Amino acid sequence: xxxxxxxxxxxxxxxxxPTCHREFDEATAILAGDAxxxxxxxxxxxxxERRSRQLLxxxxxxxxxxxxxxxxxxxxxxxxxxxIKLSLDELESLHRLKxxxxxxxxxxxxxLLTGADDNQINRLRVYAKNIGLAFQISDDLLDIKGDPKIMxxxxxxxxxxxxxxxxxxxxxxxxxxxxxxLIANALQALDLFxxxxxxxxxxxxxxINREK
Amino acid sequence: xxxxxxxxxxxxxxxxxPTCHREFDEATAILAGDAxxxxxxxxxxxxxERRSRQLLxxxxxxxxxxxxxxxxxxxxxxxxxxxIKLSLDELESLHRLKxxxxxxxxxxxxxLLTGADDNQINRLRVYAKNIGLAFQISDDLLDIKGDPKIMxxxxxxxxxxxxxxxxxxxxxxxxxxxxxxLIANALQALDLFxxxxxxxxxxxxxxINREK
Numbered sequence: 001x002x003x004x005x006x007x008x009x010x011x012x013x014x015x016x017x018p019t020c021h022r023e024f025d026e027a028t029a030i031l032a033g034d035a036x037x038x039x040x041x042x043x044x045x046x047x048x049e050r051r052s053r054q055l056l057x058x059x060x061x062x063x064x065x066x067x068x069x070x071x072x073x074x075x076x077x078x079x080x081x082x083x084i085k086l087s088l089d090e091l092e093s094l095h096r097l098k099x100x101x102x103x104x105x106x107x108x109x110x111x112l113l114t115g116a117d118d119n120q121i122n123r124l125r126v127y128a129k130n131i132g133l134a135f136q137i138s139d140d141l142l143d144i145k146g147d148p149k150i151m152x153x154x155x156x157x158x159x160x161x162x163x164x165x166x167x168x169x170x171x172x173x174x175x176x177x178x179x180x181x182l183i184a185n186a187l188q189a190l191d192l193f194x195x196x197x198x199x200x201x202x203x204x205x206x207x208i209n210r211e212k
Numbered sequence: 213x214x215x216x217x218x219x220x221x222x223x224x225x226x227x228x229x230p231t232c233h234r235e236f237d238e239a240t241a242i243l244a245g246d247a248x249x250x251x252x253x254x255x256x257x258x259x260x261e262r263r264s265r266q267l268l269x270x271x272x273x274x275x276x277x278x279x280x281x282x283x284x285x286x287x288x289x290x291x292x293x294x295x296i297k298l299s300l301d302e303l304e305s306l307h308r309l310k311x312x313x314x315x316x317x318x319x320x321x322x323x324l325l326t327g328a329d330d331n332q333i334n335r336l337r338v339y340a341k342n343i344g345l346a347f348q349i350s351d352d353l354l355d356i357k358g359d360p361k362i363m364x365x366x367x368x369x370x371x372x373x374x375x376x377x378x379x380x381x382x383x384x385x386x387x388x389x390x391x392x393x394l395i396a397n398a399l400q401a402l403d404l405f406x407x408x409x410x411x412x413x414x415x416x417x418x419x420i421n422r423e424k
Contacts, residue, residue, distance in 0.1 A: 002246060007238035026219035027291055030242065031284050034214060037246060038279035041253045045272035052264040059271060060257035067250035072243050079239055 001033040016152025058109045065105035074098025086164040100132035130186035137179040140165040151212040213245040228364025277317035286310025298376040312344035342398035349391040352377040363424040
């Protein structure tokens with residue numbers, strides 16, 4: 001909700017529907033974002049008091065990933081680097097902060113709750129890092145090659161805004177290759193787990209094949 | 213930070229300094245607010261893992277008070293009632309949500325952490341409810357009678373914006389009387405506690421005497 005606002009991405013549509021500030025107004029959109037952010041922690045703190053230690057770790061992991069050392073820092077870098085050419089390392093670090101950390105926290109949270117061991121958590125971390133970056137690359141590719149009707153929003157907005165993207169740095173072909181390599185790495189990291197981890201495998205495959 | 217934004221109170225100054233969106237820009241102000249909100253839960257979840265049960269209760273209490281059932285709902289009511297005359301009950305309920313709940317959660321959190329009993333917590337709740345409302349009334353009074361130099365911001369903004377305030381409903385004299393009565397109630401609720409609660413008493417007295 002917040003990054004659609006006029007002072008940030010200024011987007012009118014999300015999944016084919018008007019963004020929150022277009023449907024209502026800016027004040028409502030800012031407050032709705034604040035409410036949902038706060039509600040995440042309300043839910044996490046009321047799940048199950050018998051697992052308070054694990055839940056506290058999860059709250060720490062999610063708030064760290066979403067906050068000034070994670071998503072917020074990534075979004076600041078994203079905004080302030082419009083029109084400035086980044087290196088591949090800088091772009092990777094931006095995306096790792098902006099979306100990667102929170103994807104990683106989401107994957108790890110489930111593992112923390114079930115008492116996974118360090119090796120299992122490390123494997124899941126490798127999985128999450130790889131799908132996080134692949135997701136961003138496929139996002140960049142969809143903004144060039146995607147079908148606006150399927151996506152429910154306009155394409156080409158990255159180029160209009162002079163954003164740093166993988167295709168602009170590597171070209172379309174090489175971006176697609178990189179994305180496929182990352183997904184292969186992600187799947188490999190799951191070797192340790194049996195078929196109960198198939199939902200994670202499906203997510204990895206979805207990222208390569210998604211059309212929106 | 214968020215309620216100073218142009219789409220809400222549109223304030224240029226806070227404590228004599230430019231508000232965040234004036235000093236930087238709107239995107240930075242929105243993200244800074246998000247970062248601080250998130251950081252609260254990062255701090256709460258990393259205090260002391262041996263008290264994870266109490267900390268989880270505190271996280272629940274603060275997120276409930278700050279979220280859509282508390283502060284956010286109060287702020288929405290505040291915005292949507294500009295120019296509409298509220299009853300005294302409606303105004304009290306608005307302020308209870310907008311600032312009261314969070315003041316109460318702040319007072320109760322300390323008690324939860326030290327393992328206070330139900331009677332002690334109830335007394336502190338009465339104290340918090342009374343100082344919360346008194347704080348709002350003195351805020352309203354300062355916006356009329358305060359010295360802009362001491363306060364570091366312009367006065368008269370409530371009237372300009374057609375806001376519902378205690379002085380506009382009750383008059384200045386009766387508002388001041390109500391505020392004093394509330395503070396007396398707050399101090400009485402602390403009777404149970406010895407002088408280690410003096411900081412709470414000082415806060416109550418500060419609210420009556422504050423000039424900014």
